Amino acid sequence: MLNNRWKGILLSVSFFFLHCQAINEPTTDNIAIGLTGKCLERQSTSPCVNLAGQPLTNQPEGFPCPCITGDKSTSAFPGTGKVQDVSDPVGSFNDQILVSGSSKNVQDFYSITGMAFTDNTQELFVVAKAGQVFRYDLVLGTLTTWLDISNDVHNAGDKGLLSIETHPDFANNPYVFLSYAVKAIAGPNNDMNAISYTKVIRVTDMSGNGDPSSIVLLLGQSKDDSNPLCGTSHMGGAMGFGHDGSLFVTLGEGSHFDTDIMDFGQAMPDRYPYDADCLAQFGEKQAIGSLRAQSLDTLGGKLIRIDPTTGNGICSGDWKVYNPYCDGDDRSTRSRIWSMGLRNPYSMNVKPLAEGGTADEPGVVYIGDVGLGSFEEINVASASGMNFGWPCWEGPQPMGGYRDSNLNDLTNTGIRRPYTDNGEAFSCPYVYENVVTTHPTFYYSRYDETTSWSGIYGEEYIMGAGFVGNCIGGVSFYTGDSYPEIFKNRVFILDYGALWIKTLQMEGDQYQSIHSFKDGIDTPVVSLEVNPNTGDICYIAILAGEVHCISYDIISPPPIVQISANVTVGSVGMTVQFSSDGSFQRDNNRTDWIAWDFRDGSATVIEPNPIHTFETNGTFPVTVVVSSGGYNVSKSIMIKVNGQTSPTATILEPIVDEQGFLGYVQGGNISFIGIGEGGSGGYSYYWDTWLVHSNHYHPQSAQTYEAEWSADANALGANSHAGLRINFLTFLTVTDSEGNSGTSFIRLRESDWESAYGNANPVASFAVSGFQPYETGQFVRVDASATFDTDLDYIIYKWDFGDGTIINFDPKNARMVNSHAYKEPGTYSITLTAQDNWGGEDVATATITVISGFVQEPPSIEAISFPDPEPTETTQDSTSTQSSAESTTEVETSLQDDVSASEPFVPQEETTETSAATQSGFALLLVLAAILIV
DSSP states (O other), X not given: OOOTTTBOEEETTTTEEEOOOOBTOOSSTTOOBSOOHHHHHXXXXXXXXXXXXXXXXXXXXXXXXXXXXXOOOBOOSTXXXXXXXXXXXXXXXXXXXXXXXXXXXXXXXXXXXXXXXXXXXXXEEEEETTSEEEEEETTTOOEEEEEEOGGGBOOSTTOXXXXXXXXXXXXXXXXXXXXXXXXXXXXXXXXXXXXEEEEEEEEEEETTEEEEEEEEEEXXXXXXXXXXXXXXXXXXXXXXXXXXXXXXXXXXXXXXXXXXXXXXXXXXXXXXXXXXXXXXXXXXXXXXXXXXXXXXXXOTTEEEEEOTTTOOBSOSXXXXXXXXXXXXXXXXXXXXXXXXXXXXXEEEEEOOOOTXXXXXXXOOEEEEXXXXXXEEEEEEEOSTTOBOOTTTEETTEEOHHHHSOGGGOTTOTXXXXXXXXXXXXXXXXXXXXXBOOBOOSEEEESOOTTOOXXXXXXXXXOOOOSOOOSOEEEEEEOOOSSSOGGGTTOEEEXXXXXXXXXXEEEETTEXXXXXXXXXXXXSOEEEEEEOXXXXXXXXXXXXXXXXXXXXXXXXXXXXXOOOEESOOEEOXXXXXXXXXXXXXXXXXXXXXXXXXXXXXXXXXXXXXSOEEEOOSOEEEEEEEEEEETTEEEEEEEEXXXXXXXXXXXXXXXXXXXXXXXXXXXXXXXXEEEEEEESTTSOOEEEEEEEXXXXXXXXXXXXXXXXXXXXXXXXXXXXXXXXXXXXXXXXXXXXXXXXXXXXXXXXXXXXTTHHHHTOOOOOBOOOEEEESSSOBTTSEEEEEOTTOBOTTOOOEEEEEEOSSSOEEOOOTXXXXXXXXXXXXXXXXXEEEXXXXXXXXXXXXXXXXXXXXXXXXXOOSOGGGOOOOOOOOOOOOOOOOOSSSBOOSOSOOOXXXXXXEESSSSOEEOOOEEEOOTTOOOOGGGGGOOOOOOOO
């Protein structure tokens, strides 16, 4: 396996091992300069011990011992030092929704996981985890389903259709590349524990549709032609074109990610029923768990480089640069490998070609690798043959769980091993002594400097960076001219769990500093790409089914407009409470007026939150226009008056407590029974269970379309996170024959959760802002991004504005930031209730005074121009924390914004807010680690 370029130097004459210290290796595992206290004292302690005083038998010789709890120090290594705010005094960044499935009435545009712009045809392609591919025409604004391969996709756990890439000259080579987990080869396809492998296919665009007959299978012609996926996650699958036209693909090591038992390939049938099938399907050389990342006999844990026409490794032909391990067979495992030592490389991008660079070489690849214990990594593959160290290394130091595991003992014949080219079995101790590994160019911690918590393996990982994260979910480059000059050549990174986007200042490929860009995003986000038409950075709001792009404007941005209604379907005489709450103007400009057209022939109403009664049948695209800062921005919502009602979804079983929780017994069966009521009948049922792991969701961990079903917690995904802090959200959606729907949800947790996990309530805090002084009709904005939870749990928010307006908890929309316009003057107490996913709550209040005197004065009611929205329909999505849901809860808009600087209106997509220097206390939310993200 190892050639000379990898090996350390063995001075056998003097019986002394000169340790081949890893590139970029810092002075201690706390990556600190100027050590003080016990860290300094312990550097040469032998043997090293953990917090319990037990020897760390596999701590590499010559490396410092881990610091213990309470040690503090300073540092200037990658990932440390205070995060710096961007100075941006002259302009604004605007977060705009480029496309959303709800606004385009396109089903399945949900749990979208990847996107790719074309370079020269004004198109965007987006993939959904379940197996759908969508095409968005950037000129016409149309969204269509381009291809559906769901019948070939293993959509369970964190596996599915995860990545997409387009040919860099799409106009002349209309090829779309897809990377996905193939339908399970052992176990049911809806079981996240089932065995699978990765496929990469090329599909040709034919007149705006994917042509199934054109599919070319590049990777995964069989299970022996890909990376094993024997766990519930770690698929990788990100793709990007090298400058020479070769195709890079990241492949995860496909192992389990338990923190109590490291995955060396041993069978764990009590947790994972298909472990024996991993061995049967892939053989002894590949059924080796996380050590796949260190073996050249498997594609698991690798960055591969292939020919995009054949899938072969780059080992022959006219390529200037060949892959490093070519063995005479261009399609062999080794011939495809470019670099190795990766865990879950979910994101990747190729660095743009520098001015004066040549396009006949592959280029430099930046890889976002999700960590296990305490670090998230940006690995830079600047040359072939690099090894990033997983599972023996994580971040800047030995990975404690694998370093200290007794399964490293080679005399344990029950463990399968990777082998060197000399036939020598090896494990992490061999890697420490003989393999040159490259530490990440940038990494960051899951621990905040405000706490003194030890890592899950006894070490302390406090970085002192002023921010933390737990799942690197995107990496991209900004080389355009639409942003201020300071952003030129910045690397943008995104964290799925911590909900932020930051930028890295680099010199060459060396990290210099990190800067805030967008903090406190209130929905999970993945993927970072550049829109070639505008140069803007874009990302995916995975659960919202939205693609956002962030643009820069020197002038003040337009207001952000939201619209909702408490009911959207009913009979003649129904009364609807409309609301523009959630709207705001980021620069806190004065709102001139808010006008409503109910589209039923009634008079225009000038107020923020009107009540209206519909007296005739019809479908009415009710529209609100907000005028502020020289802009008129409209948004619409469909109201159907047709004698129908939306159905309610009622969960009869399991029976839950007053907070909506079921306490299940591990290993026991859970019975689920749901019914639909109301509406037009002819119900269809959809159950969707989300695994909630600390501060992030794993959607679609279990799904079914039956009204009644049963499963134990392992079938819902518990065994994929054995021993970790998890519970579940289970949603039931009932849809009637007219397409109207209602949703309810319950929460599941172990019956002994209090003794197993315990729970500290969140600490609620929020800030109030808006046009000053607060006046009737003006939006008062509330921002709870300073709220945090010391258990690192997911937080949802309830707002009581003190005038009878209450925005309730919604697990699908955290509502961290909100706004409200008061109708009457007075003194109001605003109450925030923050609730974690275990039911723990905390309350914060603020008192404001709202004065009168603001009179909304449009030029004239007759002069207000309302746009004519497309007559698309919306279905109701009513949500409740009870087992029986009301069908009159808030409904999001189904139509996009119209924005104009002056009338008449010019169509434009929805807009929301960001800032280059958003001040947020969200880093406090992540004050301790012990976090595992897959």
